Amino acid sequence: MAVEDGHSAGGDHAAGSGFPPFDQVDTFLSQLFWLALTFGFLYFMLARVILPKIAATLAERDAAVATSLAAAAAANEAAETAVKAFDTRLLEARAAARETAAAGKADVDGFVAAEMARVEGEMAKRLDAAEARIQRARAEAMAGVAGVAEGATTAIVEKLVGVKVTAAASRDAVRAVLSGGA
Amino acid sequence: MNIATDPMHQFLVTRLFDFRIGGFDLSFTNSAAFMLAGVLGVTGFFLWAFSSPRTVPNRAQSIGEMWYGFVRGIIRDVNGDAGMAFFPLVFTLFSFILAANMIGMIPWFFTSTSHIAVTGALALFTIGLVVVVGLIRNGFGFFRIFVPSGVPAVLLLIVVPIEILSFLSRPISLGMRLFANMLGGHVALKVFAGFVPQLAAGLGATGMVMGGVLVMPLIIGVTALEFLVAFLQAYVFAMLTCVYLNDALHAGHH
Numbered sequence: 050m051a052v053e054d055g056h057s058a059g060g061d062h063a064a065g066s067g068f069p070p071f072d073q074v075d076t077f078l079s080q081l082f083w084l085a086l087t088f089g090f091l092y093f094m095l096a097r098v099i100l101p102k103i104a105a106t107l108a109e110r111d112a113a114v115a116t117s118l119a120a121a122a123a124a125n126e127a128a129e130t131a132v133k134a135f136d137t138r139l140l141e142a143r144a145a146a147r148e149t150a151a152a153g154k155a156d157v158d159g160f161v162a163a164e165m166a167r168v169e170g171e172m173a174k175r176l177d178a179a180e181a182r183i184q185r186a187r188a189e190a191m192a193g194v195a196g197v198a199e200g201a202t203t204a205i206v207e208k209l210v211g212v213k214v215t216a217a218a219s220r221d222a223v224r225a226v227l228s229g230g231a
Numbered sequence: 232m233n234i235a236t237d238p239m240h241q242f243l244v245t246r247l248f249d250f251r252i253g254g255f256d257l258s259f260t261n262s263a264a265f266m267l268a269g270v271l272g273v274t275g276f277f278l279w280a281f282s283s284p285r286t287v288p289n290r291a292q293s294i295g296e297m298w299y300g301f302v303r304g305i306i307r308d309v310n311g312d313a314g315m316a317f318f319p320l321v322f323t324l325f326s327f328i329l330a331a332n333m334i335g336m337i338p339w340f341f342t343s344t345s346h347i348a349v350t351g352a353l354a355l356f357t358i359g360l361v362v363v364v365g366l367i368r369n370g371f372g373f374f375r376i377f378v379p380s381g382v383p384a385v386l387l388l389i390v391v392p393i394e395i396l397s398f399l400s401r402p403i404s405l406g407m408r409l410f411a412n413m414l415g416g417h418v419a420l421k422v423f424a425g426f427v428p429q430l431a432a433g434l435g436a437t438g439m440v441m442g443g444v445l446v447m448p449l450i451i452g453v454t455a456l457e458f459l460v461a462f463l464q465a466y467v468f469a470m471l472t473c474v475y476l477n478d479a480l481h482a483g484h485h
Contacts (some may be wrong), residue, residue: 075256076244076260076262076346076348077348078255078256078257079244079250079256079257079258079259079260079262079263080244080260080262080263080343080346080348080349080352081348081349081352082257082263083257083259083260083262083263083266083267084266084343084348084349084352084353085352087263087266087267087269087270087327088266088270088323088327088353090270090274091270091273091274091323091326091327092319092320092323094274094277095273095274095277095319095322095323095326096319096320096323098278099274099277099278099281100299100318100319100322102281102284103277103281103284103295103296103299105284106281106284106288106292106296107296107299109284109286110286113286
């Protein structure tokens with residue numbers, strides 16, 4: 050198997066079969082030896098140093114992504130909670146506003162009703178007073194009419210009949226006519 | 232045939248310096264040099280790319296992570312999580328073969344995987360590992376992989392020898408596939424490339440034009456194809472390793 054002479058292995062083969070790939074007899078041991086050495090070295094470096102490093106890097110990234118996703122989910126949840134709280138407060142505020150408006154309206158309605166009642170009462174009072182005044186005026190007027198009628202009666206009777214009637218008689222006569230004849 | 236046009240010259244194993252242990256010739260050859268270059272290249276790349284790994288990777292780190300994810304994907308698809316114990320090994324096989332194949336695509340560089348000694352050793356190692364792991368995991372139950380379930384007893388007389396034969400042919404096909412692909416591709420490239428100077432020498436100016444117009448595009452195409460093959464063979468080797476490891480892991484389910 051060992052090449053005894055000093056020629057290169059390749060030189061021998063070039064002179065030999067002319068098909069080096071099948072001329073393995075005195076190179077295959079060296080190929081196997083260096084294959085084992087280099088392959089073993091590569092395996093050692095990959096398995097012990099490189100692949101764990103890559104795995105750690107990928108795990109770190111996965112963890113970072115997971116953390117970020119969790120943070121994003123938490124933020125999202127917080128935002129949703131805030132939106133919900135906002136909605137609730139909005140509803141509450143609307144209800145309060147409606148209540149205030151209703152209370153205000155009731156106030157105003159009460160005021161308006163009271164004012165109306167007051168004004169109406171005053172009007173009625175004035176109306177009554179005016180009516181009383183009219184009544185009085187009418188009574189005065191009627192009294193005036195009676196006085197004029199008494200005088201006229203006395204005068205007419207005196208002229209026509211020539212009898213002087215007393216003031217009391219003419220007043221009675223006028224009264225009897227006013228209360229009966231009218 | 233001179234060196235320039237001899238398609239086989241590129242496969243010569245030449246000794247760079249002597250190295251012997253107990254009468255065995257373990258000389259450092261060009262094959263060893265390029266295996267070493269590939270291994271150092273892969274190791275150096277990963278050490279550089281992950282010298283200060285970041286959460287948001289740079290380009291080199293991205294490539295390294297894609298590489299990692301690609302091999303992990305193969306194992307996950309074929310073996311599930313049970314296969315992750317063999318991840319470093321499959322990763323090493325894939326990276327070693329990929330590096331050797333890709334280095335071989337550079338002109339004047341030697342393709343270590345174009346020699347049956349290397350590919351055959353890798354294949355035998357892989358199948359040997361499958362047998363050892365299978366025996367450790369399943370004991371003699373491992374041999375159930377030769378007895379497909381649901382086959383009538385009479386047919387087993389025929390099927391079992393076929394299964395054994397197919398199992399024994401695995402290391403041969405595994406090693407031979409890689410070896411033949413690399414050898415054949417490089418020979419084809421060299422032969423096609425040899426047409427150009429041969430045409431030029433034979434037909435003068437006309438030959439030069441013919442070589443440039445007809446042959447060069449072909450060579451470019453074949454070169455691209457060879458890059459694809461270089462990657463694909465590394466992938467196929469890694470994937471078949473996983474498929475065979477599956478037998479070792481799940482010998483009962485056949």
